[in-house]
Amino acid sequence: MLVVRTLPKRLVICALSLQLLYLPVAATAAEKLNAAEAARLLQQASFGPTLSDIHAAGQFTAEQWIDWQLSMPATTHADKIETLPEQKTPVPLSRLETWWRIALTAPDQLRQRVAFALSEILVVSDQGNGLNNRVIALANYYDLLLTHSFGNYRELLQQVTLSPVMGVYLSHLGNQKADVANNIRPDENYARELMQLFTIGLYQLNPDGSKKLDAADNPIPTYDQQAIEGFARVFTGWTSAGTTNFLKPKADYLRPMIPFAAYHEPGEKRLLNGVVLPAGQTPQQDLQQALDLLFAEPSLPPFISQQLIQKLVTSNPSPAYVGRVTQVFIDNGQGVRGDLAAVVKAILLDEEARSGFAGVARPFGKIREPLLKTAHSWRVTQSASPSGHIYLRTLADSHNQAPLQSPSVFNFYRPDFSPSASLQQAGLVAPELQMLTASNALNMQNHLYSQTVGSIEGLVANPSQFQMLARFQPFADVLQHQGLNVLLDQFGLLAFGGAMPAELRLILTDLASGLGNITPAQKAAYLWYFILISPQYAVQQ
Amino acid sequence: MRHLARREWLKLALKGSLGLATLSSLQLGLLPRALAAGRAVPEGYKALVCVFLYGGNDSLNMLLPLSGQSLLDYQAARQSLAVTDPIALTPRTAIADGLGLHPALVGLEPLFHSGALALVGGVGSLVRPTTLSEVQAGKALLPKNLFSHNDQQATWMRGQDPHSPDSGWGARLLELMYDVPDFSSCISLAGTNLWQRGAALSPFGMSAAGVPELTALKGSGKRAAMLRDMQSRLFSAQQHPLADQFALSHSQAQSRSAIVATALSQAPVLQTEFNNANPLALQLQMVAKMISVQSLLGVGRQVFFVGIGGFDTHDAQNSVQPALLGTVAEALSSFYRATVELGLSEQVTSFTMSDFGRTLSSNGDGTDHGWAGNQLVLGGAVNGGDLYGQLLPQRLGSPVDMGAGRLIPALSNSQLFGSLAGWFGADQTAQQLLLPELSHFDSGALSLFKS
Numbered sequence: 004m005l006v007v008r009t010l011p012k013r014l015v016i017c018a019l020s021l022q023l024l025y026l027p028v029a030a031t032a033a034e035k036l037n038a039a040e041a042a043r044l045l046q047q048a049s050f051g052p053t054l055s056d057i058h059a060a061g062q063f064t065a066e067q068w069i070d071w072q073l074s075m076p077a078t079t080h081a082d083k084i085e086t087l088p089e090q091k092t093p094v095p096l097s098r099l100e101t102w103w104r105i106a107l108t109a110p111d112q113l114r115q116r117v118a119f120a121l122s123e124i125l126v127v128s129d130q131g132n133g134l135n136n137r138v139i140a141l142a143n144y145y146d147l148l149l150t151h152s153f154g155n156y157r158e159l160l161q162q163v164t165l166s167p168v169m170g171v172y173l174s175h176l177g178n179q180k181a182d183v184a185n186n187i188r189p190d191e192n193y194a195r196e197l198m199q200l201f202t203i204g205l206y207q208l209n210p211d212g213s214k215k216l217d218a219a220d221n222p223i224p225t226y227d228q229q230a231i232e233g234f235a236r237v238f239t240g241w242t243s244a245g246t247t248n249f250l251k252p253k254a255d256y257l258r259p260m261i262p263f264a265a266y267h268e269p270g271e272k273r274l275l276n277g278v279v280l281p282a283g284q285t286p287q288q289d290l291q292q293a294l295d296l297l298f299a300e301p302s303l304p305p306f307i308s309q310q311l312i313q314k315l316v317t318s319n320p321s322p323a324y325v326g327r328v329t330q331v332f333i334d335n336g337q338g339v340r341g342d343l344a345a346v347v348k349a350i351l352l353d354e355e356a357r358s359g360f361a362g363v364a365r366p367f368g369k370i371r372e373p374l375l376k377t378a379h380s381w382r383v384t385q386s387a388s389p390s391g392h393i394y395l396r397t398l399a400d401s402h403n404q405a406p407l408q409s410p411s412v413f414n415f416y417r418p419d420f421s422p423s424a425s426l427q428q429a430g431l432v433a434p435e436l437q438m439l440t441a442s443n444a445l446n447m448q449n450h451l452y453s454q455t456v457g458s459i460e461g462l463v464a465n466p467s468q469f470q471m472l473a474r475f476q477p478f479a480d481v482l483q484h485q486g487l488n489v490l491l492d493q494f495g496l497l498a499f500g501g502a503m504p505a506e507l508r509l510i511l512t513d514l515a516s517g518l519g520n521i522t523p524a525q526k527a528a529y530l531w532y533f534i535l536i537s538p539q540y541a542v543q544q
Numbered sequence: 545m546r547h548l549a550r551r552e553w554l555k556l557a558l559k560g561s562l563g564l565a566t567l568s569s570l571q572l573g574l575l576p577r578a579l580a581a582g583r584a585v586p587e588g589y590k591a592l593v594c595v596f597l598y599g600g601n602d603s604l605n606m607l608l609p610l611s612g613q614s615l616l617d618y619q620a621a622r623q624s625l626a627v628t629d630p631i632a633l634t635p636r637t638a639i640a641d642g643l644g645l646h647p648a649l650v651g652l653e654p655l656f657h658s659g660a661l662a663l664v665g666g667v668g669s670l671v672r673p674t675t676l677s678e679v680q681a682g683k684a685l686l687p688k689n690l691f692s693h694n695d696q697q698a699t700w701m702r703g704q705d706p707h708s709p710d711s712g713w714g715a716r717l718l719e720l721m722y723d724v725p726d727f728s729s730c731i732s733l734a735g736t737n738l739w740q741r742g743a744a745l746s747p748f749g750m751s752a753a754g755v756p757e758l759t760a761l762k763g764s765g766k767r768a769a770m771l772r773d774m775q776s777r778l779f780s781a782q783q784h785p786l787a788d789q790f791a792l793s794h795s796q797a798q799s800r801s802a803i804v805a806t807a808l809s810q811a812p813v814l815q816t817e818f819n820n821a822n823p824l825a826l827q828l829q830m831v832a833k834m835i836s837v838q839s840l841l842g843v844g845r846q847v848f849f850v851g852i853g854g855f856d857t858h859d860a861q862n863s864v865q866p867a868l869l870g871t872v873a874e875a876l877s878s879f880y881r882a883t884v885e886l887g888l889s890e891q892v893t894s895f896t897m898s899d900f901g902r903t904l905s906s907n908g909d910g911t912d913h914g915w916a917g918n919q920l921v922l923g924g925a926v927n928g929g930d931l932y933g934q935l936l937p938q939r940l941g942s943p944v945d946m947g948a949g950r951l952i953p954a955l956s957n958s959q960l961f962g963s964l965a966g967w968f969g970a971d972q973t974a975q976q977l978l979l980p981e982l983s984h985f986d987s988g989a990l991s992l993f994k995s
């Protein structure tokens with residue numbers, strides 16, 4: 004049971020948080036965020052709540068906080084990549100280093116979180132292809148997602164389609180018109196994945212995200228092979244910027260691709276729903292009209308809205324929630340379709356997002372991705388290395404994911420993945436668990452142990468230049484001067500956006516007494532480690 | 545802990561308060577017998593090893609004609625992607641215009657000629673026997689979402705139409721043979737996968753490096769015991785179904801990893817060399833190690849899953865695919881040699897699966913998603929040195945070409961699975977249960993194994 008206790012004056016931020024946490028009446032959207040509400044919003048809209056971010060958000064209502072975040076310029080990545088000390092040029096690890104630095108410290112947290120979600124929908128990867136050493140190019144693609152995170156999805160589609168990184172990844176860079184004499188036809192790669200993964204999916208959807216059914220109760224495919232071939236013909240005649248001879252493309256992985264009419268399929272293109280693009284259009288005309296057509300498809304708003312909800316808020320949203328967000332995707336209130344700022348706002352301000360955790364009918368929340376766990380822990384403990392850099396070389400073993408390093412365009416996990424018969428029978432998905440194997444489960448625990456108990460600032464003798472040191476002293480002070488219960492309240496706020504689940508609190512209380520004679524910082528680190536690996540924390544609610 | 549299968553309870557009971565690491569090899573030797581008590585166990589030991597080639601291997605280009613009109617058709621269809629320097633194979637059953645092997649698979653040639661390697665031609669996901677005219681008339685009953693990566697991967701892994709809950713034929717095969725298959729009968733070196741997910745079974749996902757130990761719980765003192773106790777309380781049943789799944793996965797990961805680590809600590813040192821730079825070889829090396837301790841784990845049947853990606857060669861196929869095929873050939877031949885070294889070559893069969901075959905026609909420097917393809921089956925029990933099924937004509941506009949060189953399979957992959965399952969110990973009835981679509985095909989068409 005939580006009880007109001009006399010608040011000591013030592014940690015002002017903490018005291019404020021606790022005071023707000025104990026407000027008996029839940030604030031409505033129009034009222035300023037109390038500490039618990041701020042923490043819950045920050046779980047969904049940042050790389051994890053910290054005491055100072057919770058405190059800062061307390062000045063705002065939920066909507067004001069989102070508006071404040073929406074107004075912030077993007078912290079871009081490509082211009083902040085630093086080379087490793089022993090390297091002359093940046094390597095993939097340098098890009099990840101930048102990603103961590105920005106995830107941990109950038110003020111535009113909401114934009115960074117949304118771009119990360121988009122990077123798992125509009126997937127490119129440096130794994131197993133010619134992009135593995137194109138470090139700046141990959142970061143530039145990430146910046147493209149950041150720049151358009153609060154823009155319009157149609158424009159984002161345009162930029163993604165013309166990105167040379169995407170052009171290499173899905174092989175439409177250099178794709179040519181058919182050469183009938185030699186049995187060569189346009190490459191279908193981008194055409195197919197654009198439809199299956201980036202816009203409309205395999206089956207026609209109702210606005211609430213459910214599949215439309217035909218008279219025989221079967222789902223209705225959105226496209227057929229003929230449409231794939233039509234779109235494949237659309238995406239011909241594009242290559243790297245600066246190229247003068249189409250057959251000898253210049254290596255430009257940064258600027259948008261440029262058209263060459265002579266290599267563009269001149270004939271008509273049969274697309275969807277009987278739409279045929281006329282023969283003889285320019286590459287630009289065909290591309291514009293083909294993307295316009297997909298953008299206007301009724302399945303696109305629920306297809307994208309549902310995935311964004313799943314990545315930010317909950318794996319199993321109610322159809323009504325998806326429907327409400329879809330409506331905003333279709334029309335932001337000013338007649339504009341695809342306004343991502345409005346969509347993100349609708350996702351986060353929805354009643355289900357704000358108070359869905361209190362419901363019992365539908366299991367609310369999502370499995371926290373390993374990257375989000377580490378980012379959150381480092382943020383909470385203000386972790387930093389002596390050099391200021393963040394090199395984590397074991398992401399593959401422990402996290403089984405890294406930004407823009409998916410094994411394929413199908414991302415690390417599918418939005419409809421459900422790991423067990425019992426979850427499937429309950430009609431529930433847990434997409435992020437597709438990444439979880441026994442080895443990863445243990446490796447991730449070891450990673451979190453080493454970043455908490457094994458990295459306490461002040462206790463690590465002779466840390467290397469790159470060892471992340473976690474600042475547990477503030478928590479040790481709370482433990483020492485205010486007692487275990489206050490510390491657990493504080494951890495509850497940070498990890499659960501409110502009260503810590505009772506059974507976990509009991510375990511941690513027993514743990515604290517079982518640990519015996521160790522320093523308060525060590526004790527705080529052990530407690531935080533157990534929270535990080537707990538099944539309760541595993542679900543962001 | 546409540547979800548643990550009976551056999552794991554037994555194992556944990558045997559372990560007592562000592563911890564598995566302290567069990568002697570003598571005690572470990574007794575484990576299988578203790579665990580086997582009270583149920584019928586299939587005779588002997590057998591393992592199936594699925595090698596998944598992610599992305600859709602252009603497997604039609606692994607086998608090609610050597611002469612005559614077939615070769616001219618092949619070259620016309622394939623253009624710059626045609627293989628120019630194939631290895632001539634001499635299958636036991638002669639094939640008109642010859643049979644050439646992709647040169648990157650040179651490492652497999654001796655295995656073919658020694659009879660350990662069989663080739664399965666013209667196989668794909670089929671619901672019914674299908675003809676071009678039925679396809680053209682729109683009357684064919686086709687697998688859903690042909691040409692889509694994840695959907696077609698699933699058709700290979702399921703071996704049946706999608707059901708809820710979804711399951712794969714690898715796990716179902718074990719669940720048909722055992723009341724409660726042991727976790728260590730179902731092991732993946734390539735992550736979660738549908739092939740190994742059954743009604744209750746899911747793969748034990750380990751890495752090629754082995755199984756880790758939890759740093760936090762190391763040691764034998766009072767504190768370590770307390771932490772172990774706290775950790776097992778932490779991963780107890782949860783109200784939230786997602787949290788519960790997470791808790792279950794973690795408690796199982798811990799107890800099962802301890803069992804596997806203990807078994808692996810007894811593994812003999814393999815003399816067979818595996819290339820450290822070959823990721824598939826490293827996965828198969830760990831499979832070989834696991835097989836070497838199967839008697840300690842006490843399982844009579846095992847299914848293993850390994851995988852390698854990159855086969856989606858829309859681009860640069862002439863450089864990408866040969867490198868990948870070379871990787872596969874090297875890994876498979878090392879693995880076969882390891883099973884010989886262990887004296888288990890006749891009890892281990894490995895086979896390939898892939899999303900789909902690819903188009904015969906080129907998109908300039910690569911191929912697009914197709915349908916029928918060829919697969920490899922390797923092992924001491926295999927009646928190899930021959931091609932089973934059909935070497936489909938690599939000719940555009942042939943009676944099996946549904947357009948652009950997307951070929952209609954002559955064999956259903958369920959026929960291939962049925963043959964593998966039959967060798968593993970599933971009788972005709974069990975095969976039909978396992979693979980419902982098999983009733984629409986000749987289930988005896990593929991006699992891949994020595995009788």
